[in-house]
Amino acid sequence: MAPFALVDQFGKTIAYLIYFAIGLGFGATLEMAGFSDSRRLAGQFYLRNLTVLKVMFTAIITAMVLVFLSSALGLLDYPRVYVNPTYLVPGIVGGLVMGVGFILGGFCPGTSLVAVSTLKVDALFFFLGVCIGVFSFGESVGRINEFFYSSSMGRFTLPEWLGAPTGLVVVGVVLMALFMFWGGEKLEAKFGGPEEYAAVRVLPTRTHHLAAASLLGLALVTLVIGQPNAEERWSRAGEETHALLQNRGAYIEPGELLSLSQNREVRLLMLDVRSEAEYNVFHLEDARRVDMHEVEEGLLSLELLQAPSNTVTVLIANDELRSTEAWRRLKADRVLNAYILEGGVNEWLGEFRPDLALVRTRSVPVGSMRYPFPAALGAGQAGANLDELSHEHPDLAFEAKVKLQTKKKLGGGCG
């Protein structure tokens, strides 16, 4: 299912040819829209020429409806589509700076490229300015690092912010854009300049109304079908991911967990998905308890999607029941580097606390703790400290399963 890992599937040459074709289309449409003339672009800010608004919002709503419609129909896997991470304050400040640059310079970086290619002298000078700006940012970002990385919210979308179904937001954005087009036409009729670079005047012809109605219709279809739920997203996670459960590729042995805990290059995140009572009785030191509600509501996935890319998450339950359930949900949300502790706490204790087996071995129902403890000491129990255990069992054998995957495969258009 789309999107495709182009380089992996077709090799670099074909992948880059596809990117090149996309670039050609991008450049050609910008040029055909008239964006190589800075006066047309600046005219937006004097209400003389609203081409920028019209082209930009038509493009946004067209792409948005197609993206979410194909996601609703199961043709496109939205979780794997790159969504620009939100860094709210640097984004807003950068946007304000760019707005000022826009009105002074008359271009934005993309349009200046197209204008340079059609030999506009002002665009060439603007482009030189962009180079200076980009260069000085690269040289000075070290000093504003803290600000540059502040107010990070990760992959944060309007439907999540508004708490509304995606389809409803899609319909709302289309309606907002259509309203802006209607208002824009009025403004342009009132303030539109008679200059030679004036707007391409279009009458509200039937074609336009028909196109607007069809787009709105498709947005409504998107709303009615709805976006895939967690179970559907899991089923679309791909055979490779599904196979990790059958071939046990998702399950790591205690020895590998010990080895991970001593590996300075990974950020190990142990998540205990058992009940609070069981957690209090015994848990691995540094393991954090996570309620299954947090998993089911997708809150854990959101957090993990924002985690540093060297994070390795290990889910821990009494056996493998709950941890596998949680893992499926994380995979439905395309969280990378998530694993399950093989055999859970029960196997762990069996491995590192042979004394417990001598005391009493109970036959217990699936999903519960096998060994009884006289007191709820949590990580204070013997067999909970990973540092000590790795000293005691330096040569514990295991079949290595963890392969650190980075999210660098997808990146921002400006990254």
Place this chain on the structure above:
Amino acid sequence: MSKSVSLNSAPPMAVDHKGKPFLDPYLAGALLGIVLFAAFFLTGNGLGASGGIARVLVAAEDQIVPEHIDRTAYLLNMAGGETDPLDHWIVVITLGTVIGGFLSGLAHGRLRVETAKGPRISSKRRLVFAVLGGVLMGYGARLARGCTSGQALSGGAVLSVGSWAFMFAVFAGGYALAWFVRKLWT
């Protein structure tokens, strides 16, 4: 020089004395939207421009002062050690953008050396402001992690909160200053 367009005639096109008329903005927008969707559908990524520019610059810098690149965290990511900053899809898209713009200009007879400016300023002044605006654009685009294409257009279409906030900030910045610099354009 034909200036205005008759509002009651059938073809809803502007008449431009330089080459063929531009496209109806809604049609151009729909085409751009389809290109953007194709990018998301095929590659999982949106469009962009400033990232490609940045990488070309870093590549040039890497030729001159490679040690400096290796010491600067932000640049290291793109060109540290053996990493080739040009071996990245965004560079390919940027190259395509330039050539696509050129081909379209050629096909429509719009390749022409000229300086577009408002009627009240000299060309020299226009060029000075173009550089100044460019500097702010370049710096702002990196600070905001994307330009109008990579953030506003691409992130807007996939409903990123940050991209929408960014988009409104760009318009706010432009409108806030427009009146004070009206001599540049009107």
